Amino acid sequence: MTRSSASAPVPLEQRRFDVVVFGATGFTGRLVAEYFAAHAAETGVRWAIAGRSMDKLEAVRRELATKNGALHELPILIADSHDVSALDRLVSETRVVCTTVGPYAKYGIDLARAAARHGTSYCDLTGEPTFVRAVIDECHDIARGTQARIVNCAGYDSIPSDLGAHMAWDHANRTHGEGLSWVKVFTGRTKGAASGGTIASAFGLMEAASKSREVRKLLLDPHALDPNEGDTSEPARSRDPFEADQRGVRFDEDLGRWTAPFVMASINTRVVRRSHALLREEGGGYGQRFHYNEAMSFQPGPRGLVTASVVTATIGGFFAAAALPPMRHLLERFVLPAPGEGPSREAIDKGFFEMHVLAETESGKRLRGRVAGTKDPGYGETAKMLSESAMCLAMDGPRLEPRFGVLTPATAMGMRLVERLRAAGMTFDVHDA
Ligand SMILES: NC(=O)c1ccc[n+]([C@@H]2O[C@H](COP(=O)([O-])OP(=O)(O)OC[C@H]3O[C@@H](n4cnc5c(N)ncnc54)[C@H](OP(=O)(O)O)[C@@H]3O)[C@@H](O)[C@H]2O)c1
Structure with missing residues (x-):
């Protein structure tokens, strides 16, 4: 160096x-x-x-x-x-x-x-x-x-979430002259794939977490990226049930659909909360007691429940396997794309994504929004x-x-x-x- x-x-x-x-x-x-x-x-x-x-x-x-x-x-x-x-x-x-x-x-x-x-x-x-x-x-x-x-x-990660929340706040502010109590973002119809570089980044993070208690603590902190991270004067913020990382399948009453944990929520939620915290430092922010969270969403009926359960189990199984270094090595070597590789041009062009944005203003008015793209989210978009x-x-x-x-x-x-x-x-x- x-x-x-x-x-x-x-x-x-x-x-x-x-x-x-x-x-x-x-x-x-x-x-x-x-x-x-x-x-x-x-x-x-x-x-x-x-x-x-x-x-x-x-x-x-x-x-x-x-x-x-x-x-x-x-x-x-x-x-x-x-x-x-x-x-x-x-x-x-x-x-x-x-x-x-x-x-x-x-x-x-x-x-x-x-x-x-x-x-x-x-x-x-x-x-x-x-x-x-x-x-x-x-x-x-x-x-x-x-x-x-x-x-x-x-x-x-993390523009749809970060700008989705920001757009809801901008609307609440301009149209109603008020801030927000909460925003929830849910993935909707999505088709995309991962590249070798993304897999390498995810596995690098898992390896760091397996070796360091500090890294595990940071990954579990819902406000890990706030400017005042480590400030123990706000101990309640990490225990806010609204902002707890979703662990299992749930029915969201506001959305009217079954939901499951979203892998990228571990970064997206922290980024949105940092946006709010940075604005608060300037005397603004998205609302006096603003909360944010996100998840994947599926259909409302029994089919949605089954899909959400299968997706949760599959992702849980993948991460449990990848937490073991020999399994990670096998996945990298034989199953997943290597650095430099990724989805085909055709797959990128055929991909798409949408995210549903739900919000409530401080006086209780409900807002609904949508963020969407017409190519593979991780590459084209x-x-x-x-x-x-x-x-x-x-x-x-x-x-x-x-x-x-x-x-x-x-x-x-x-x-x-x-x-x-x-x-x-x-x-x-x-x-x-
Ligand atoms: N946020 C998102 O939605 C999103 C989406 C896609 C990707 N990503 C992230 O973007 C990153 C790249 O992904 P990828 O699939 O494009 O990876 P990739 O194909 O492996 O590309 C890595 C790039 O880094 C360069 N590089 C590696 N070591 C270097 C060094 N020592 N000095 C200078 N350049 C070096 C490589 O150069 P050489 O060609 O010379 O090896 C190559 O250009 C990953 O961290 C991934 O997680 C994020």
Whole structure:
């Protein structure tokens, strides 16, 4: 590992690029590069691809140029994720760095630190609460000082949840002039798959949890990402039954459907609660006693009960098996996709997702909303969400709140990102119930 440079940040107006896509050779990084190739020119975004291997990046560039000859000249930057000097140079060349180099707990922290030091805004696709906590602890104050917006979880985890809750609050505020008592988000019809990088990230987290009590404690804390995490003056917050992680099958009376635990709730719920907590620090927040939770949902009748039970048992069985290192090794080796692999283009195009948003205002008015996408959520829609986040951070600065540090998608970009994602074909809809 090389040492970091202590020189003053290069002024933003002197930087060569608006966005650098770091990890453009990976499964998701290639999709992000394709999204930029298709949309950057129309909005005047100056961009480049980056990674650790010139040969692989040149192959990505050749592939991009088959659809748009001008991309033969697309700039390439080289940095290994552990080479701090190279990362310092990389983040000094751009106003925003957008990274798909994961597992983030393994490869991510030096880039987040470099971005915070150099006042470079940053977005990523992590779903690892331990990594986000480390970024908050190490980078929040520094990024505030340099006026960088550091945004974790800007993909399927956790944008639909975070912006779904934010959109409900925005509606309650504008239409009724009040805050929210609670928001619940439920997955609806969804079709998608996982890539090798995502599996590697999930297994990395399981391994860390198996070795460390601190990691297990953090993963179980519903407010693990709050600014005041570890503040024992609010002991009741971790025992709030509304915010307890769902463990089994339940019928949700407000939704009128059977529900089951959602794997990604372990990050999404923490991100939404961080959004609320960050706004509360400024004297706002989603409501005086705001609560948030989420789950998977199924049909209302006996069929829904059976499906919810089977899904719960299957996921429980998978994680119980994967908790054992030899089983994890076998799954990685013979069953699951390896790093760099993922669903086919056809499967990505045939995928989709929807999420139901339910909310109650402080005076008891009910709201209903929907967040949906028309491609595989973890890849087609994730590439869109991450790319639009990066473009939003780079191009929409004057329309964003003057808020800096380690933020969430909602607190960094809020309704501006909702507008962008709607324009890019996603559904964000909310109305009085
Ligand atoms: N939030 C979401 O919804 C969501 C969705 C999809 C993915 N993800 C996350 O995104 C991450 C990437 O997933 P993926 O499937 O795209 O992974 P992948 O295909 O394995 O790609 C990993 C990328 O990291 C690069 N890399 C690895 N080590 C590096 C190093 N030392 N220095 C610089 N670059 C390095 C690889 O470069 P080489 O090509 O040179 O090896 C490659 O570009 C994972 O953490 C995954 O969990 C999240």
